[in-house]
Every structure is written in C-alpha cells, then in structure tokens.
Amino acid sequence: MGRVEGKVAFITGAARGQGRSHAIRLAQEGADVIAIDVCEAIPENPYDPATEEDLAETVRQVEALDRRIIATKADVRDFAQVRAAVDEGVAQLGRLDIVSANAGISGRPNKSQDIPDDEWSNMLDINLSGVWRSVKAAIPHMREAGNGGSIVITSSDAGLFAYENISHYVSAKHGVIGLMRTLALELAPDMIRVNAICPTTVDTDMVQNEAIYRLFRPDLEAPTKQDFADAASQMNALPIPWVEAVDISNALLFLASDEARYITGVALPVDAGAAVK
Amino acid sequence: MGVLEGKVAFITGAARGQGRSHAIRLAQEGADIIAVDIAAQIESVAYPMSTPEDLAETVREVEALDRRIHAVQADVRDRAALQSALDAGVAELGRLDIVLANAGIAPMSMHPGEQEWYDVIDVNLTGVYHTIEVAKPALIAGGQGGSIVITSSTAGLAGIGGDAPGGLGYTAAKHGVVGLMRSYANQLAQHSIRVNTIHPTGVNTPMVVNDVMQEFLESDPQLSNAMANALPVPMIEPVDISNAIVFLTSDAGRYITGVTLPVDAGFLNKR
Numbered sequence: 001m002g003r004v005e006g007k008v009a010f011i012t013g014a015a016r017g018q019g020r021s022h023a024i025r026l027a028q029e030g031a032d033v034i035a036i037d038v039c040e041a042i043p044e045n046p047y048d049p050a051t052e053e054d055l056a057e058t059v060r061q062v063e064a065l066d067r068r069i070i071a072t073k074a075d076v077r078d079f080a081q082v083r084a085a086v087d088e089g090v091a092q093l094g095r096l097d098i099v100s101a102n103a104g105i106s107g108r109p110n111k112s113q114d115i116p117d118d119e120w121s122n123m124l125d126i127n128l129s130g131v132w133r134s135v136k137a138a139i140p141h142m143r144e145a146g147n148g149g150s151i152v153i154t155s156s157d158a159g160l161f162a163y164e165n166i167s168h169y170v171s172a173k174h175g176v177i178g179l180m181r182t183l184a185l186e187l188a189p190d191m192i193r194v195n196a197i198c199p200t201t202v203d204t205d206m207v208q209n210e211a212i213y214r215l216f217r218p219d220l221e222a223p224t225k226q227d228f229a230d231a232a233s234q235m236n237a238l239p240i241p242w243v244e245a246v247d248i249s250n251a252l253l254f255l256a257s258d259e260a261r262y263i264t265g266v267a268l269p270v271d272a273g274a275a276v277k
Numbered sequence: 278m279g280v281l282e283g284k285v286a287f288i289t290g291a292a293r294g295q296g297r298s299h300a301i302r303l304a305q306e307g308a309d310i311i312a313v314d315i316a317a318q319i320e321s322v323a324y325p326m327s328t329p330e331d332l333a334e335t336v337r338e339v340e341a342l343d344r345r346i347h348a349v350q351a352d353v354r355d356r357a358a359l360q361s362a363l364d365a366g367v368a369e370l371g372r373l374d375i376v377l378a379n380a381g382i383a384p385m386s387m388h389p390g391e392q393e394w395y396d397v398i399d400v401n402l403t404g405v406y407h408t409i410e411v412a413k414p415a416l417i418a419g420g421q422g423g424s425i426v427i428t429s430s431t432a433g434l435a436g437i438g439g440d441a442p443g444g445l446g447y448t449a450a451k452h453g454v455v456g457l458m459r460s461y462a463n464q465l466a467q468h469s470i471r472v473n474t475i476h477p478t479g480v481n482t483p484m485v486v487n488d489v490m491q492e493f494l495e496s497d498p499q500l501s502n503a504m505a506n507a508l509p510v511p512m513i514e515p516v517d518i519s520n521a522i523v524f525l526t527s528d529a530g531r532y533i534t535g536v537t538l539p540v541d542a543g544f545l546n547k548r
Contacts, residue, residue: 181546188507188543200532237466243532250529259520262478262506262513265546269536273471276462276535 002030003257008093010034010086012076012134013103015050017204018154020058021245022100022252027067029253031098034089035059036074036082038103042126044119045105046211068093076103076130083137096141098256099151101131101176106206109215112167120168127172132179139187148191150256153180154248155196157271165215177267184265193264195255200271201232201242237273279307280527285370287311287363289353289408290380292327294482295428297335298515299377299522304344306523308375311366312336312348313359315380321396321443323386324487345370353380353404360411373415375526376425378408378454383484384443385493393443401450402457409461409472422469424526425461427454428518429474431544434537439493439500455537462535471534473525478541479512486512507543 009026013019014035023033035058041049055071062069070092072085090096104127108119131153142149158166159173177196184194201207208225216231217223229241251270254260269275286303290296291312300310316329332348339346347369349362367373381401384393405427416423431437433451438444455474462472479485494500521540524530539545 184543184546185507188547189509191508193508193543237463238469238471238532238534239467240532247529247532251524251533254524254529259517259524260540262508262510262517262542263521263538263540264508264543265541266539268533268538270533271535272532273462273466273534276459277466 002028003253003259004098005030007031007097008034008090008095009098009100009256010089010096010134010138011100011102012036012130014058014071015039015054016058017206018202018245018248019100019102020061021249022102023058023069024061024065025246025249025253026098026256027062027065027069030067032067032093033062033069034086034093034096035069035071036085038075039073042105043122044108046108047106047205047209076133077125079133079136082133086137086141090141095145095147096138097147097149099135099138100154100252101134101151102154103130103134104154106212107166107169109165109211111165115168123168124172127169128175128179131176135183142192143190149193150260151183151192151194152252152255153194153196155180155198155267157198157200157269157274159196159198160267160269160275180267181265188264193260195264196267197248197251197255198267198269198271199243199248200236200274202248203242203244207242235274235277236271237277240272243270243272279305280523280529281375282307284308284374285311285367285372286375286377286526287366287373287412288377288379289313289404291335291348292316292331293335294484295480295515295518296379297338298519299379300335300346301338301342302516302519302523303375304339304342306527307344309344309370310339310346311363311370312346313351313353313362315352316350319382319396319400321390321392322382322384323388323489324483326382353407354399356407356411359407363411363415367415372419373412374419374421374423376409376412376416376423377522378405378425378427380404381428383447383490385439385441385447386443386489387492387496389441389443391442393441394446397443397446398450401447402453405454405457409457413465416470417468423471424530425470425472426522426525427458427472427474429454429476429537431476431478431539431541433474433476434539434545435548439497459535466534471530473534473536473538475518475521476537476539476541476545477513477518478506478544480518481512481514506541507547510542513540513542
C-alpha cells in the first residue's frame with residue numbers, strides 16, 4: 001500500500017527536473033498524476049528549455065509504474081490553459097488531492113538596477129503568479145470533493161533570505177511564501193493544507209548551466225561544474241554541493257501524505273543547512 | 278523493510294506520551310531503542326508524572342514488535358546517570374544513529390511557585406543539552422552521520438504559556454532549545470549529523486490532558502486562545518509527531534538540518 005495510494009496529484013513543470021521526479025515519486029507511492037509543462041523556451045532564460053519529448057518521457061516513466069497520467073502542454077502564465085488542463089485531468093482521473101506548484105525559472109542573473117523590465121515581469125508572471133494560477137485552478141475541485149488535500153509550493157532558500165544578482169527570483173520566491181501562508185489560513189476550514197518547500201541548490205538543468213556557474217563564480221573566466229560545486233558547497237552546512245531532485249520529492253511526499261495530516265502553513269527548508277549556517 | 282532498519286535510537290521521556298509513541302513508531306520502522314525516563318514525580322509539577330510501570334509498558338510494546346530495547350530509569354537533569362544509560366545501551370545494541378530529546382515537563386497550574394522556573398529550565402533546556410552531550414561522542418564515533426531531533430513546542434517560536442514562573446520558564450526553555458539546535462546543526466554538519474526541532478501544538482498526552490492543565494487553560498481566555506489551531510482540530514495525536522520524526526531521521530530527510538518544523542495544525546501561521 002503506497003503512502004498516497006488512490007490520490008491524484010497535479011504537478012506543474014513536470015517535464016523534467018524536480019517536477020518529473022515528483023511525478024515518479026508520487027506514482028511509486030500510488031498516486032495518479034495530472035502533469036503540465038510549458039515545453040518551450042522562455043525569453044532570455046539562460047538554459048535549454050524543457051521539450052515535449054521531456055514531458056513524454058515523464059509520461060512513460062509514470063506509466064511504467066502502472067499509474068495513470070494526463071499530461072498537457074500548458075503555460076502557467078495563461079490561466080485558461082492551466083484551468084483546462086486541471087479540469088480535463090480531474091474529469092479523467094476522478095479527483096484531486098495534491099498540488100505541487102513546481103514550475104519555475106531561474107532567470108538571467110543581473111544587478112537589480114540592470115534587470116530589464118520584461119525579464120522582471122516574466123519572472124513574477126511564472127514563479128509567483130504562475131503558482132497562484134495553478135492553485136486557483138485546483139482549489140474548486142479540492143473544496144467540492146470535501147476530502148481535504150495538500151498543496152505544496154516550491155519556494156527556495158531564496159524565499160527566506162537574500163541572494164545578490166537574482167532579486168527578481170528572490171522576490172518571486174519570497175512572494176510564494178506569503179501566498180502559502182494566506183492560503184493555509186483560507187483553506188484550513190476545508191482541511192486543505194498548504195506548505196512550501198525551500199530547497200538549496202538542486203542538481204537539475206535549471207542549475208547545471210553556464211549562467212548559474214558564472215553567478216556562483218564571478219571570479220572565473222570559464223567556470224566548470226567542479227568550480228560551481230566548490231562554491232555551492234560553501235553555502236551548505238552539510239558537506240555536499242547540492243541535493244538531488246528526489247530529496248525534494250521525498251519532502252513533498254511526506255507533506256502530501258497523511259503522515260503530515262496536521263502540518264500546514266510551514267516553509268520547510270530542504271537545504272543541507274544553508275539557512276542555519 | 279522499514280525506513281530505519283538496523284538503526285538505534287536514544288529516546289528521553291520514553292515511558293509514555295510522545296516518547297512512547299516515538300519508541301513504537303521507530304521500532305515499527307526497524308530501529309532498536311535506548312529508552313530513558315525519570316519515571317518519578319517532580320514536586321513542582323502538579324499533574325502525575327510517569328511511573329516505572331509506564332516505562333515497562335513501552336518496553337513490552339517495543340519487544341512485541343520484535344525489536345530490542347534497553348530501558349533505564351534516569352533523569353535528564355543527572356548527566357552522569359544519562360551517560361551511563363546511553364553507554365550501556367550502545368554497548369548492548371551496538372551503535373547509535375538517532376537521538377530524540379523529548380523529555381519535558383509543563384509545570385503550569387493555578388498555584389504557581391518560583392521553583393517551577395528552575396525545574397522547567399533544568400528539565401526542558403539543560404536536560405536537552407545533557408542528552409545531546411552524552412550522545413554526541415557515540416554518534417561521531419559511529420562515522421555514519423546521524424539525526425538529532427529536539428522536541429520544542431509552538432511555545433518555542435511564540436510567546437505563549439502565561440506569566441507564571443512555570444509558563445515563562447516553559448516558553449524560555451522551548452525557545453532555548455532552538456538556539457541549541459542551530460548551534461549543534463552547524464557544529465555537527467561536518468560529521469553529517471543533522472539536528473532539527475519539532476514544534477507541536479497541543480498533543481493528546483498525559484502532560485496536556487489532565488485536570489490540572491485543563492483547569493489552568495480554562496482560567497484565562499488568552500491561554501485557551503493560545504491553544505486554538507487553524508485546522509479544525511482541537512489537538513493532535515502523539516503519532517503525528519512520531520511520523521514527522523520518522524521523516525526527519527530517515528534517509529528521506531538526509532539533507533534536512535537546522536530546521537524548526539512546526540507540527541501544529543497551522544497554529545503558528547494563524548497568529
């Protein structure tokens with residue numbers, strides 16, 4: 001018997017990285033999945049975008065676990081797309097219990113005064129408003145069913161304190177903490193819990209790219225993965241450079257399961273001690 | 278295969294309530310247990326404290342799960358007694374992976390006295406310090422990392438508990454262990470030993486559900502408000518704290534350290 005047997009989870013940004021890991025981990029524990037991903041390039045975002053092939057691979061891996069998955073190419077910047085995907089997923093899978101608002105971008109690092117207006121707006125549109133739209137599309141289904149539920153928003157240690165040169169990212173990730181806290185109060189009477197996870201650096205495509213290497217190693221002309229690892233290790237208290245996507249998935253699984261039935265309104269760092277250091 | 282198969286956990290305050298629940302829940306997941314409890318009364322505490330029979334019942338329930346348990350009657354205020362209990366437990370069970378600093382008192386009543394302050398600081402703060410200090414060498418020597426979880430309270434993150442010596446001391450001690458946790462988290466990270474606190478709202482245990490505490494809480498609307506959760510539940514169960522501890526101590530929490538985790542039905546966020 002899986003820890004989320006018979007439940008249905010809506011996951012944004014599910015084509016690869018943490019989102020795919022969440023889909024697989026929840027499916028391993030018995031959940032069916034409603035998956036969306038934009039599957040296309042975001043202007044000025046400095047790494048290769050997820051593709052429709054990536055999303056198809058997530059579908060393949062969930063189905064290999066004998067769970068059902070309804071995957072749609074949809075953009076969290078467009079509420080109509082998100083709502084249509086959720087409505088269709090619930091129609092086919094019969095219910096909705098878990099939301100993982102995971103979709104996000106890193107953006108292009110810059111000093112605050114040098115961030116172009118459109119890059120600032122796009123960041124907020126995806127990493128903050130996109131979370132709000134995802135939850136907004138899900139709440140009616142969860143409330144109507146009357147089964148309670150668990151919403152988990154992926155924030156960041158950048159949602160808890162400052163990092164220079166990514167103020168658009170820091171602002172959006174702080175913003176979702178405020179959204180989480182407010183939703184936790186609004187939805188408590190329905191036994192719908194709302195929490196955030198605050199990861200340190202996670203070993204995904206969003207992080208393993210030249211722009212992030214340069215953000216961490218402004219001292220080097222052409223920083224390598226090892227140079228990045230050296231700098232990333234300095235941030236964490238535990239002697240590791242980054243955590244794996246499955247570590248975030250395991251925290252998500254705990255928060256989504258009945259083991260956490262009375263945990264709500266919490267920002268949970270999964271950060272190798274970066275915040276305490 | 279349990280998620281804590283082959284591990285050994287040192288649990289203080291294990292005779293009943295949350296401590297017993299932790300012993301059982303961790304044993305269900307494959308851990309062996311070193312259990313200590315004062316199993317005696319402290320004079321300034323108005324409700325009945327645990328007994329040797331309670332501790333024997335914890336032993337019975339863990340053994341019924343086919344796990345081993347080394348149980349000793351010991352007071353967390355007595356560092357030497359705690360050290361010998363831990364050492365004997367490690368000698369018998371072979372290793373140490375997990376430390377649960379759970380023992381605590383809540384000396385709040387309608388008849389407050391100055392001694393409450395000293396006793397609650399001794400048990401709830403100094404007792405936690407003792408617990409970690411006696412266990413630290415064995416954890417480090419094991420070389421396999423480890424996980425320490427301190428049981429704080431919503432009163433470890435908010436100024437609740439009233440204005441009598443016991444309530445003030447309770448709140449101060451529960452805040453104090455957060456400072457201990459953060460310091461130990463930084464110091465022990467190099468050994469891959471993780472340290473976190475859990476912050477429960479009211480839990481259905483003999484420490485909370487007793488005539489003295491109920492009378493105390495009902496005496497002041499501010500205090501009973503202080504027990505009102507966001508989720509529509511008056512109280513949570515010991516197993517809810519145990520489940521959070523299983524998560525934090527298992528490999529699922531392998532990179533979580535330095536964290537204050539509320540298990541509080543939304544209480545702190547509601548303030």
